Amino acid sequence: MIAALEQVTVRFGALVALDGVSLRAEAGTVTCVVGGDGAGKSTLLRVLCGAVGPDEGAVQRPDRGAIGFLSSGSGVYSDLSVEENLAFSAAVYGLSPAETRRRAARLLEMTGLDAAAHRLGSELSGGMRQKLGVVRAMLHGPRLLVLDEPTAGVDPVSRADLWRLIAEAAAAGTAVVLSTTYVDEAERASAVLLLEGGRALVSGTPEGIVAAVPGTVTSSDARVAEDETRSWRRGHAWLTWHPGEVPDGAPDLAAYDLVAPDLAIAVVVASLRDELVAGGSGGGPQR
């Protein structure tokens, strides 16, 4: 185990940004923290790399020098070229010029950034900037690599390059923890944590989360009237989650097509279940 949060709570004034969240980051694995805007993803990642201290709970992490961190919105200097950005990171971490050149050359080549080595940070496309940000964060071979929404708004080609970098880090034994709003990315992770309103709704391996979906999910052409709040669209179909906890409210399931849950369904069900229990956590105004 490289890093861990144990029942961590973080408050900013009256706002509870994280509420009793636990996470373990193992060597050579990729952990995805999934959630929408305001779910607490950035706060969690900041706690993990030591930028924010917990109000409650415990944190274990490697020494600062063994952590790589990319904040959301890419940590790239616009006035420096790609090469200079990397040389600067190398200097901060005390890497030798030869070692830097060797590592940088490989990482730049993997991501197609080698052709842009002399371009300024400000002249890079969004995808290239994100790739450079990740290369910078992993240049010193950290034991823990923390990436805040590295693929947000990036096109799928750059996204594939970013995942190549993530796999490269994991292959070298690094524990990678990243946040994303894309469920299909979480499907590629070894472990997933779904955050909403600062709380962990589900966590585990993607397969484990899918296997643990409670109740039944069905598909129909029209919305199931009595289950309105538990129905949602996928393409033309209506999917409905039947918690199966209220015997008299249980529908005649024979009337519907049963659907085998996937991670996207599991995540929606977790949010619906949370709404049901919490009586709607639509989220108040942000402060």
Place this chain on the structure above:
Amino acid sequence: MSSDLVRASAVTYRFGALTAVDDVDVAIGPGEVVGLLGANGAGKTTLVRLLLGLLAPTAGSVVLFGEAPSKQGQRRIGYVPQSLGLYDDLTPAENLAFIRAVFGTAPPLGGAPALRSLGELAEVPVGRLPLGLQRRLGFAAALEHRPELLLLDEPTSGVSPLASARLWEMIRSATEDGAGALVTTHDMEEAEQCDRLVVMASGRTVASGSVRDIIGERRAVVVTAPDWARARDALEAAGLSSSLVGRELRVPAATVEAVRHALAEVPARLSEAPVTLEERFVELVSGPAGR
């Protein structure tokens, strides 16, 4: 087909020496959701501007609601930019009132459903609402004048999966009432919600049809190895690029034989699986188009 809401035929647009859109055909009919995919710089934004009539094509033609694009035609479109186009300092009610004034529409009887569902948050400035609610409001604002054609740019970016499903409910309810929609997106999950996709690279259409049409029979090799890192190194050394999924490696553009050869002595079990839309997309746009 005369029932198309908008149709671009062999449309080309050049900025000086750059051909941003190159001989593209695309049509959107009532009731359908068409997804427009492409890497950055593929020409998606230029194509949308051509469809709207904000740019005149260098060659080819655009027909919007049966005629040349015009101001009247544009008023029948609902557009939700990625930035949503709402005023952060105004409340949801004030935002909708402003949009009604612009379009000259009357408030619906009993008030706008979007406002009723907001409850007390209807009085909070939009900039302080959670992004999921902001997006719903952006949709509601674009749908107020009952547009016949919707143009949606990354409609669900940044929101939770449940909030995203709720937004799709709004899109589908508009198209079931007869509107057509064009959704530009980088999100493959979102692309799979569309009825039909158009994939662009370097200004050209490189694929179109349903997800199933686009993926076809293509398969990826799945490598299950006790030491995946070693397997990955062996594949890389042989010039095969793989992606890590859990503890398995996927090699989209290779045969089982090539993968077995590349792995040589590395213990691994090989199987095949259909490629994902993302893998197919990367293959399509990394061809001659490059990055």
